Amino acid sequence: MACDTCGPIGARAYGGQKGGRPEEDTWLPAAAQGLEMVREEGGGDRVRRLVRCPACGDHFLSWTDYEFLVGGTEDEQGIVRLDAATTERALAARWLLEVLHEVRGY
Ligand SMILES: [Zn+2]
Numbered sequence: 609m610a611c612d613t614c615g616p617i618g619a620r621a622y623g624g625q626k627g628g629r630p631e632e633d634t635w636l637p638a639a640a641q642g643l644e645m646v647r648e649e650g651g652g653d654r655v656r657r658l659v660r661c662p663a664c665g666d667h668f669l670s671w672t673d674y675e676f677l678v679g680g681t682e683d684e685q686g687i688v689r690l691d692a693a694t695t696e697r698a699l700a701a702r703w704l705l706e707v708l709h710e711v712r713g714y
Contacts, residue, residue, distance in 0.1 A: 610664075610666070610689070611661065611663045611664035611666075612663065613639065613642055613661055613662065613663035613664065614639055614642075614643065614661040614663065614664060614666055614668070614689075615639070616637040616638070616639040617636075617637050617639050617640055617668065617687055617689065618689070619688070619689050620686065620687065620688040620689065621636050621637055621640065621686070621687050622634070622636070622684070622685065622686045622687075623635040623636040623684070623685040623686075624682060624683065624684045624685070625682070625683045625684075626677075626680055626681070626682050627680035627681040627682070628680050629680075635685075636670075636685050636686075636687055640659075640668075640670065640687050642661075642662070643659035643660060643661055643662070643668060643670075644659060644660045644661075644662050645657060645658075645659055646658040646659060646660050646667065646699075647698075647699075647704065649703065649704050649705070650705075652674075653672060653673070653674030653683070654671075654672065654673055654674060655671065655672050656669065656670070656671045656704040656705055656708055657669070657670045657671070657704075658698050658699070658704055659687075666689060666690075667689075667690045667695040667698065667699075668687050668688060668689050668690060669687070669688050669690055669694075669698060669704065669707060669708055669711055670685070670686065670687040670688075671685070671686050671687075671708055671712070672684070672685050673685075673686075686712065688711045688712065690711065694707065694710075694711060
C-alpha cells in the first residue's frame with residue numbers, strides 16, 4: 609500500500625525530456641527522490657535502481673534511459689512499484705535488467 613511518503617508515485621510514473629522542447633518535458637514525482645537505494649546497476653545515461661520507501665518498505669524499480677532520435681535526443685525516467693513476489697525476484701536476480709523488462713512492458 610502506498611503511504612504518505614511514496615503515495616505520489618502511485619503504481620508507476622514516468623518522466624521524459626526531449627532535446628529542444630522544454631515546454632513538453634515531464635518529470636518523475638519529487639517523492640521518487642526520497643526513496644532509499646537498495647541496489648544499482650548500469651551507468652551513464654542508462655541506470656537501473658532497486659529502491660525502497662523508508663516509511664512503508666515498498667520496493668520500486670526505477671530506470672533512466674537515453675535515446676538518440678531523428679532531430680534530437682530523448683531522456684526517459686520511469687519507476688514502478690513492485691509487488692511482494694516481484695520484489696523477491698528483483699532482490700535475487702543477477703541483473704535488475706531481467707526484472708525491468710518484465711515490469712516495464714517493453
Ligand atoms: Zn511508502
